[in-house]
Amino acid sequence: MTIEFRILRAGDEHVLDSVADGVFDNPVDGALTAEFLRDPRHHLCVGIEDGVVVGFASGVHYVHPDKPPQLWINEVAVAPSHLRRGIATNAVAALLAEARKLGCTEAWVLTDEDNTAARGLYRSVGGVETAHLMVSFQLESNEPS
Secondary structure: OOEEEEEOOOOOHHHHHOEOOOOOOOOOOHHHHHHHHHOOOEEEEEEEEOOEEEEEEEEEEEEEOOEEEEEEEEEEEEOHHHOOOOHHHHHHHHHHHHHHHOOOOEEEOOOOOOOHHHHHHHHHOOOOOOOOOOOOOOOOOOOOO
16 A cells, blocks of 8 residues: 655644544544644645555644754654554654754654664664753643532
């Protein structure tokens, strides 16, 4: 089967009605999908095989007072059944092409040092590794509702 790669836009919410197991961390929520796709700074490239989303790359482009637009790659995932078929590579490449169209001068991503698959993916599309540190903050309320 041929895999089609698309950047989703507002109005494309229905594309995420059919997603292969293991692509997203959680079930896709229609309201969150609509909110994501309506925001022009959010970007989602999906790989679709026979009407089913089998992989994706997502990112956000932003500006800062001292920097031109940049793309932050948020997440890349592929269904376990479709690994090693170039889906992540093509999805990230399409996301980077979209960033270029938007005038982004740089794209960046964080990954774990021991995530050799991700590091290889990013190198394969032109990424250059630098020293990095990831700090994560959980912002969920601990107060009872």
